[in-house]
Amino acid sequence: MKYHDSMAQAQQKMTEVCWFLERYNLPPIPINYHTIYSYISKSHDALCEEIEALLAADEKLDSYILENLFSRYLSEHDSSQKQLVKGVSETIDIMDNSVDQSSDSVNKYIATLDSSLVAIDDADISEAKQLIADLIDASYELKGSQQHVHESLLQARQELKNCQQQLQQIEKHRHVDPLTGLYKETYMVDKAAVWAEQGKSLCAIAIDIDDFNDFNEKYGQAVGDVVIGKVAKKIRSYVQDSGLPVRTKGKEFMILLPDVSVQTAKEIAERMRSGVEKLKFISSRSGKRLPTLTVSLGISEMKEKEQDLKQLTASARHSVARAKLQGKNNVFYNTH
């Protein structure tokens, strides 16, 4: 294909990406751009299928959903892992060379010892001195190559440590939403499966920020994102290690509580509601107070063992919808 043909094609795709972002009211940030570019270019089948399904279901696409798709299908985890493996394998190559050199030196040393033993029988004293001097040289060479092996081992140990730290970071990034520090939905599924295997009962609290559209329109998406981060932090502070706080969508969260009674879940939810209501937001630009925000919360519990996570979270979301209908800024639990 000629250069200007491929340029024209790329421009056409860029225009389509911009139309798409505008149509779905998505900010043109790099992650959104990259994800939609891959969709428009049809460069990733699974990603395209998922976006098609979301559009067909009339799901509202937002930056959070696109970030999630990006991290699952397009992020650089794979290449950074390859980079790590490359680093370790280079160090192993260096060690291999050092061990080869060291083994050569040992062979040379043994050969020198052998020939010295033969030579020393009928040699005169000055020749014997020369042989000993040769042995000392060979000993230093041997010591040097052993030192080299030792240094390579230290380097390998350091490399391994870096590798472990980076793998931990990658692992964390894979499970944690970068904006809020809460877990991603994929992790919730894994964790719930572990709890189910351990025979633990589960309660869920679904949380949705109220009237966020007004807030977003007034103060912009970027301020909205900062505020979502603060609300999430507040919510997390009531869970600590007793449950799993998850960001399930842009302004929606889910808390899973293992082996906790509905009564306790209600108390935690009420504390969250009241805590968020008391949060104060100050604009970093103007220094002025922004309006307070509220959240609506819905509780559900896994009543029978056959009930799965999907049913539990759907029921909690249903309760949130009821909380909104009852005027928002409240906790709803369906007793039936």
Ligand SMILES: Nc1nc2c(ncn2[C@@H]2O[C@H](COP(=O)(O)OP(=O)(O)OP(=O)(O)O)[C@@H](O)[C@H]2O)c(=O)[nH]1
């Ligand atoms: N800044 C930001 N805004 C988001 C994010 N996800 C969703 N939103 C915004 O949240 C708003 C959701 O609007 P609606 O679905 O009408 O909900 P709402 O205004 O909160 O109203 P209720 O849910 O009925 O209380 C839209 O303006 C979205 O753009 C996000 O990750 N960041």
